[in-house]
Amino acid sequence: MWFELNKTKKEKYKDLITNFASLSEAFSQKAEGDVDTKIDESVAPIVNSKFQETAFQRSFGAIGEDIANTSYDVSLKIDENHKYLVGIKSFGIHSGEQKIAQFKASSVSEGWSIILAKAKSNAERLSDKKLADKENEPLYKEVALKIAKLRNERIASSKELIKGFDTSDEVYIKSIYHVLMPSKKGEIAEIHVGETDYLPIDINAIKILGSTTLRNPVNFKFTDGQNVYKYADADSQLFMNFQNREIIVDTWSVNYVEDAFSFFENLHKQTLEIPNEKKIGETVSWMIANENGEVEENSGYNGFDGASKLPKTDNYRKKRISSFKKKYENELSRSDMGFIISKLQTILLKEYPAKDDKREMKRIRDKLRDRVTSLKNEEIKQAVFAMVYRPVSEMYIPIPDSRKFHNSHPDFFGKSIGTFKSNSSKLALNKNERIFDLEFLPSENRIVAYINQDNGKSIQSIGQQDILGEWILRGVFQLKEYEPLTGQRLDELGINAIRLIKYDDNDKKIGLEFIWIDVENPPEDAIGWVSRKKKS
Incomplete structure (x- = not known):
């Protein structure tokens, strides 16, 4: 060098x-x-x-x-x-x-x-x-x-x-x-x-x-x-x-x-x-995991791990299971097919209203995943996983205490992007008015992103969700497909937080970097649960 x-x-x-x-x-x-x-x-x-x-x-x-x-x-x-x-x-x-x-x-x-x-x-x-x-x-x-x-x-x-x-x-x-x-x-x-x-x-x-x-x-x-x-x-x-x-x-x-x-x-x-150098206007940082050291389940970085998105109307799920059985009945043994169909029916046809119910569903899904993976048939694996998982690289970046942040920083992502409809959790601006460039540091790659969901809690990419998820989950966090991000993995890699950077000279570009925050001595720009530990 x-x-x-x-x-x-x-x-x-x-x-x-x-x-x-x-x-x-x-x-x-x-x-x-x-x-x-x-x-x-x-x-x-x-x-x-x-x-x-x-x-x-x-x-x-x-x-x-x-x-x-x-x-x-x-x-x-x-x-x-x-x-x-x-x-x-x-x-x-x-x-x-x-x-x-x-x-x-x-x-x-x-x-x-x-x-x-x-x-x-x-x-x-x-x-x-x-x-x-x-x-x-x-x-x-x-x-x-x-x-x-x-x-x-x-x-x-x-x-x-x-x-x-x-x-x-x-x-x-x-x-x-x-x-x-x-x-x-x-x-x-x-x-x-x-x-x-x-x-x-x-x-x-x-x-x-x-x-x-x-x-x-x-x-x-x-x-x-x-x-x-x-x-x-x-x-x-x-x-x-x-x-x-x-x-x-x-x-x-x-x-x-x-x-x-x-x-x-x-x-x-x-x-x-x-x-003169490029001046930083505002920064904000937050922890990826919660106060208990756990990364949010089912959404955010672990969006793929949520319940299946297959429609429930018109017996669609039952028809999808039957279609799978008919397509692969000559490629699987009776034992393997019986196991797979049984677990698909349990996962897709039962209701899982409570958190403990959802965890039980995931345990059943893990058993199905292991059995299907052991078959070493990529086509069958993808067919099963497409039914019980969400897209493997689906993710968004969650903003902690998002309503509070947007109320105090309504123009952080761009003029009025963080404003809400009266007496509502819905954002005031239309989707195409909530768009900004998100630049990842240090690579300087950019994507077009927008603020979305109730209370503006998520940063999502437009048209590049799979690319973003593949890079962050598989590259930055070194996760295998269908492996959830955990607090332990963050500790292992020495990455536990995110910082957003807003520059004075450009209100439509936001820098993003993955960082490490000392929980006992968080930075002044920290928000979310870790901000309560700031030294007075």
Whole structure:
């Protein structure tokens, strides 16, 4: 990636980073007796990670990413067919392994610590690292495989976000770590630019290297032939050895300002010219799951999981079942056909008025799904599923507390789109007057969308529902067909919320990005149940 970037933009980035680092004296403390020591011998260049990320965005026009459980910080489009997801890191050139991911929720739900507790017990019993590592290898392998699966799903999900849905197979998406590695105190003041591939873990090549120490057998290392990883059980963190010296692609000299404190004292006297940028007018964010950590059943993201939409009039459902039986009676055994017809009749001909009744219907439907899938006949599977499920990629984006939001922001999506008929839950404007462009970040794909349903609770696409659902459900959330979105899946991927962005210069385009919200410290623009946790 580094060698594909515009030379002028790279110089701007270099200037931002090295100019900041030139003030390191103001942020560093010297040891006693170092008063007469030269700055370039006593101070290490400082790289502030937040400034680094912002400088990268500003220099190269990258888009910031707000995903919790990956190290992707920005996305960068070189051209229409070349895009990068970039993990931005800074650490000393002499540093060891670096944290690259965390799996707190998954480690608890899947019992990783329980597995590693067995490894600890074995190590204490054997009192020999070599023997303990040999005995614990299957336990470490079990956890390593779980780590690899989640790590790879997160990478795949993030790539889908930047790739988008309106694209061809010719779009090249690559993941990269971009690293700044300053020299240490006493060395020549330099910042080394590093770059290495941000790779999924090769599950088939995982080899366990053993525990980090005999005294700490719940921490272990493994490799996939591409990288060496370390897992630390205490905080469910994954580390990687970056091979610091081997990934250097550029080196910058740092010249310290002679009197950094004088610079800060006189900074207010400088006249700064700041270029105009696209201004954000309003933003709003909300959680995808409810307060109990559950994603809404039957609608929203799980629209396919609702009850069948087949008409009930004129015995249509009974006729549809009979038609199926007649069409496939020579392709199915008597046992399989009897099972399928029985379950179809139960699902389609009975009434399920209460929530518990609907859950019972779903349990029956799951049994039917498993039996039909086991037949390995795609035509029969599609025929059955078309009767008992809604379209597999049917979905809309629900807005929490929608009536309250529209009443306080009637023009958020466009002039008067969020207004209602008098004493009604119905929106005041006609469908074609509730239309706006929805732009997905960071891919910049756009669809024509509109606000719909009672109280304006849904954002739906016009004419592209299947495309939108296929991309979000199968791509972003990495779900199999007919697999519901759950709170657990959101935790696994590190995506639990949505943010909408309204720009000042365009009232007919709304940006949308998938983000992570810290429930205990939600952002100021949060609405819905999580907004009650905002700190006063």
